[in-house]
Amino acid sequence: MAITLSEQDWNDLWQQGKHNGSVVCQSDGWETLEQGYLPYLGKVHEWEMQLREGLCIGVYDYNLTDDIICISQNSGCIDSCLSFFVSGDVRTTLHGLTDCVDEVVGRNYLSCIPNVPETETWQAGQRLIRLQIALDPYSFFHELTLEQLTQLPAEVRQVAASGDIKPYYRSGITTPEMAVVMHQILHCPYHGLTKRMYLEGKALELLTLQFSQFVQDNRISQSSALRSDDIERIHYAREILLARLHDPPSLIELARIVGINDNKLKIGFRHCFGTTVFGYLHQCRMERSRQYLKAGGMTVSEVAKAVGFVNRGYFAASFRRKFGVNPRDYLNQMQKTPASDRKNSG
Template identity: 30%
Template sequence: MNERHKLDLDFRAMRSSLGVGEFVRSSQVFARADDVFRAREHGYRRIDNFTLLHVMNFDVVESYSLKMVRTDLVCIQAVVAGRYSRWIGQRMDVINPHMLQVSNIPLSVSDTDAGARLRGVLIVCERRHFIDRYGLDIDRVPPAYRPIFMSQHGTQEVLSLPLSPAGIAMVDQIVSCRYAEPLRGVFVSAKAVEILCDVVSQLHGLRQRAAPRLIGEQAKIRAIQTAAAIYRREIADPPTIEQLVRRVGLNRNELSKGFRDLFGVTPHAYAHARRMEHAQEMLRGGDLAISEVARRIGYEGYSSFARAYHAYYGCTPSPAEAGE
């Protein structure tokens, strides 16, 4: 089994080392980057004195683990294709396509497997600049997510929203840009600013659009997070929806809507993803037979597990394949 490449990135140091408009390739930042990424462009561009842009349009040749330091920075991430895992402390989140995530995480570690194809953008902006330059009104942000914009030391909370059709179009325009420099820099910088404007507009509309909804209600958010933790803990025998709503004190509609608000998927899809990811981790370990892995995540036999695994990952379960 191949070990993941260990990569480290400090966004604040990266920003201070670049001039406005300057682009640095990943091969200048990470050792053996060309062995890890296959891309037309993989690097980081300084949009202005306070903002960095990373365009994700690459294939992962070798699995890697990227530790990111993001002190006092608001990170806007929009993924239109591909998925990977992100660790925030002891919590693991799966980053799925067509989701917009806004965070102020001081430190995270992202694990991406060989064979993944990622398309999207990551915009990193000074927290204070994001508020002042784009006119973010904190009072119009749901209370549960205000610490993202108010905490100088960061928070582990992440605001997840469905990526709108307009957002998908803007990301695609950046990813598919074919201009040569300097036009490329001008174009992608303008689109990054457009995305930031769109994000602030969405943040201002959350309370009006969703006042009675789960996303602005702290107690219900905690209940959904508890439900998610139950799914992660009880991998082999996940509760039914009826059992889960009784355990966390929500009704069925609140539970389903809450999972879509916070994670972008249904409760069933969230539980299924955790089971498949846990299965893949056990296969990578190489110590268990496939039938034993299937048993440990709640499948009665190899056939049903193999069908589910293939439907999720596009390949049959194999210790060799999982570790490549």
């Protein structure tokens, strides 16, 4: 039977953990870390850092021991929140704003939900990790001109221009470029002020990538060249590429499978994902190869073949350009890392 936690129940659970010593809190003014063990949530790790006025970053990590239903009212939640799922999935309903939504790895979410009742369902046995960036658009962007603000998503632009906060919720696709930045944030090598400076740059990079995606989507939807069903076909083409990294279809074959002409597929793919069809394929192959090497159990040659590279030398050069390390060296590094740490790392 699922455990139902209200906002008050959640706060009481954490306060009790701090009181009895099962949760330890550390803070230096910029950075706050709370970690330990709590009933229902299992091993917990909540980390937040204030980067500058109007910009904060956090990672929230729970190893769920029970099915949980979280109910919140979001009173006073006026920031825009950019969420990425690193691990696990959640079923979310924003009452009066969205139907039930499956929030999963591979997608990201931009939302502002002041006073919007929310129900989240979490399943036991999964590790749930969310990376979030909280943004106050008015504090952060209000000095920009109206022309400059047009480069922001419409929802963010409205708040930045006037301070008028209205609820919204948008879902986007986490691209390989975003995944790389997320990995860098989760494995930040710095401390103190240097850490804060580094993470501010990475947070802005994630904002840039997601905002660009949403602005492109708006332009597509407003364009007569691509209808909504065309955009659905382009997203379907992406799913086919992800499923066939080792043996991808040709551009013409891919266009035929999804029911769109190849020219519209090329134009639409660049609009949706910011790169060409096979540029995207290459990025996905690189990220998948990194995951295989991290998991262990395969040689570099086997990994290269699994993601569709015939020439191992070309694969090694591509991997080195993408991640700054040879695949053999990366594999050796992962083999020295405990399996549990490899599994739980980004």
